[in-house]
Amino acid sequence: MKSIPLKSSILFALLAVSACQTQKPAATAKKATATPIWQSEAYTIYPDSVVQGAHVARVISRTELTSNYQSPANQFQSPGITFKFAINGRDNEMKSGVDHYFNCIGGNCQTPVITFGQQFKDTAEVPADTYLSQNAAMTVRLDMRPVLQAFEKQGFYTSPTGDKIFKEDFKGVYIAGNTDPLSWDFDNLGGNKSLELTDPDGDGVYEITLNLNASREEKLTAQQWKMSRDVAAFPQYNSDYPIADAMYNLALEEMINAVEPDSTLRTGKEWAGVWTRDISYSIILSMAQLQPQVSKYSLMRKVKDGRIVQDTGTGGAYPVSTDRMIWAVAAWEVYKATGDEQWLSDTYQIIKKSLEEDYKNAHNLETGLVRGESSFLDWREQTYPRWMQPADIYASENLGTNAVHYQANRVAAQMAELLNDKSAATKFKEVAARIKQSINEHLWQQEKGYYGQYLYGRNYKILSPRAEALGEALTVIFGVADEERSKAIAANTPVTDFGTPNIYPQIPGIPPYHNNGIWPFVQSYWSLAVAKAGNEKALMESISAIYRPEALFLTNKENFVAANGDYAGTQVNSSNMLWSLSGSLSMVYKVLFGMDFQVDKLLLNPLVPKAFAGNHKLTNYTYRKAVLNIEMSGHGNQINSITMDGKPMEKPEIPAGLTGTHSINIELANNEVGGEVNHTIDYTSPETPKVAYTSGELTWPAVEGAVAYQVTKNGAPLEKTQSTSFAVNAGAYAEYMVLALDKEGVSSFGSEPVVVVADKYKSVYELEKSAPKANLPYRDYSGNGFVEISKKKNTSIKIEVTVPEDGSYALDFRYANGNGPINTENKAAIRTLKADGKFAGTIVLPQRGTDEWSNWGYTNAVEVPLKKGRHTISLSFEPHNENMNGEINQAMVDLMRVVKLK
Secondary structure, three states, rough: OOOOOOOOOOOOOOOOOEEEEOOOHHHOOOOOOOOEEEOOOOOEEOEEEEEOOEEEEEEEEEEEEOOEOOOOOOOOOOEEEEEEEOOOOOOOOOOOOEEEEEEOOOOOEEEHHHHHHHHEEOOOOOOOOOOOOOEEEEEEEEEEHHHHHEEEEEEEEOOOOEEEHHHOOOOOEEEEEEOOOOOHHHHHHHOHHHHHEEEEOOOOEEEEEEEEOOOHHEOOOOOEEEOOOEEEEEEEEEEEHHHHHHHHHHHHHHHHHHOOOOOOOEEEOOOOOOOOOHHHHHHHHHHHHHHHHHHHHHHOOOOOOOOOOOOOOOOOOOOOOOHHHHHHHHHHHHHHHHOOOOHHHHHHHHHHHHHHHHHHHHHHOOOOOOOOOOOOOOOOOHHHHOOOHHHHHHHHEEHHHHHHHHHHHHHHHHHHHHOOOHHHHHHHHHHHHHHHHHHHOOOEEEOOEOOOOEEEEEEEEEEEEEEEEHHHHHHHHHHOOOHHHHHHHHHHEEEEEEEOOOOEEEEOOOOOOOOOOEOOHHHHHHHHHHHOOHHHHHHHHHHHHHHHHHHHHOOOOOOOEOOOOOOOOOOOOOHHHHHHHHHHHHHHHHHHHHEEEEEEEEOOOOOOOOOOOOEEEEEEEEEEEEEEEEEEEOOOOEEEEEEEEEOOOOOEEEEOOOOOOEEEEEEOOOOOOOOOEEEEOOOOOOOOOOEEOOOEEEEOOOOOEEEEEEEEEEEEEEEEOOOOEEEOOOOOEEEOOOOEEEEOOOOOOOOOOOEEHHHHEEEEEEHOOOOOOOOOOOOOOOOOOOEEOOOOOOEEEEEEEOOOOOOEEEEEEEEEEOOOOOOOOOOEEEEEEEEEEEEEEEEEEEEOOOOOOOOOOOOOEEEEEEEOOOEEEEEEHHHHHHHOOOOOOOOOEEEEEEOOOO
């Protein structure tokens, strides 16, 4: 997630009335004879317009559009406000799922004084058809005296969640909730003055007045777009479909807007600067074709010390997030488009160094998969269970991220072969093959016909069965999925009314952004995937899902709400978004004309849906030293005839050495392509159970909507029960998770793992006994102190351990890292773990909160085989353990746990 201020979030009803009316109003907006290109109950695409209920976007010409779209964000909002308080911006007031509830009736309302940690529920009846007033002022009053008294009496306060907050660490109390401007995004809450309660008279009762359901200009769209930029230098597209032509030209103009004065790509209107994944995904889609030099400048801006920069991600960026390797795929796309040999040589060395770091820092040698956060889905609570800490996210193994690493290794192998680095080429091929095999072995869901989201847990992991749109698409595009699986993915991945959501089903209680969100750039990759899989039905629906928001909003938005298709309800959004506009352009180049760059040629594999049958013309298209003017007629994905300058071509291939200007004519075979779509309703999974262990029994509160619970042990299903408790024995290591199942059989995330193990199988080693104790004023450590580790202090710590019997042991560390917040910055600490001098794995100590050095947690665990007896375990800083900051690579380490797994 980029470093951002907290912005508004609005939770919508599934289909807001004015946004999702049936097509009846369209009858008055369109002539009765008009034939839709694509139509559903939610919206209709016509050759010259887009109609969604009462909202209509019209094509005036290829370079002019009008739209009457108005966001329904202020209409029909419930007056029921759900919220909770947060000391230092953390979710620490009450247990998960326990919130305050108040009905704000009228233009002004005030809560009673609510005591911190004691739930308030408004029981007053609300008249039917009562909605939250626009610009309602709600004053919230909070009694913090019990907390302040605890500070004075014992120096700290222990919240109902078990969090211990020390007096000297108290920075303020904030409010989170479900209604704009409130948000459940605790990661961005601390330090947000607009959501901080204050106590100006010092009586211990804090207050805040919120402006609810505010009317803002940002919720309105422009009424007209008219081309104002000179785009003559770029390829020109004309077809029999004015809507397609206008969408192309709108995206082309916004592409020009997205180039900064320094000739780098701007991420979006609201996103200044160059971001690794944004530019990379955009370059792959179309920028390598249209702006190769700007693409080069942008990519090289994201290189530091000869390696690719991971500029965003949870807990301090790399290696909690590892999708920086999409840079390699983008660099390769630029080479294939330009044939620039110097670029090939320069970027290969950068890619090689970055991959070699990843082999040591992020690869799980047991599963064959790469660790790290979901590619692009880098806002922790938006796609992961709330209990997962940054160290847990590092240890997860995600579909999209692994698809990226597979392709990055393939790219490196091809580069190595071209540069005659044969041994490296062999290694890269082997790594790619292992990742591909492991994705298909560990993440494929035969019963669903698509891949699962990620493996997660602690020492034993389970598969999240959610569909992840970008990951599913990349497996098809990059060839991780074979032909049979590619067709299954295209036909079975869930698609809802307004497109393919980032994940499916949605997570309860999380406002739209990645969760309950559709991102046009992801939709574009989905189009490329289903086109490659030969699914015309899925492709037509996907193109429509790209054109609808672009036409109605008159810009390429960053995202929109999956449930109702509106842009105003997501937590953060931007117009003129680089990867969205790049995706719109790719529909012409990579889908309709089927352009596929190779090292020595440009392949043409067009797929024109029957709904777009007719004439398509692309002129002034530059490929290396040639200029191509391409005319295409018909529909389908089979070429009946193809000529260049009037002469038949043996194959639909443009050789890389071609020079001059040439005319190409393609006649498609008008063949039926077919395909199926898993069109389904927007759906939300049950809430995640919160499980506790006491005296031989697992217990958890009932989950709303759950009809049963699945208990797992050590990553495998153990028993399904309707009870909210389960008896277990403390013996050999057992790691339990509980999943809630609803009546449709849809499961929640698994609960935070609960470990049940006899004392004889676990040991604790205080680090201050193995290295100098830190002389720092931090609190809540165990034993007699803790050890500071940095690039200068205690760069290698050796711990002598004794294990009672042969076995496989999990080793992890209790640590603190106050160098930055959970959600941004780049100061995750990284260390190498060795057993008796041999590499055992990587320990990651992510950021846990700015200056929160008394906030302790556990690192990822490394499984180490140990023989009975004494061993030397070392925690050391190695050259490959550099983080993205380069200077600060620091943490406090309290103790090491050694637990026998098997």
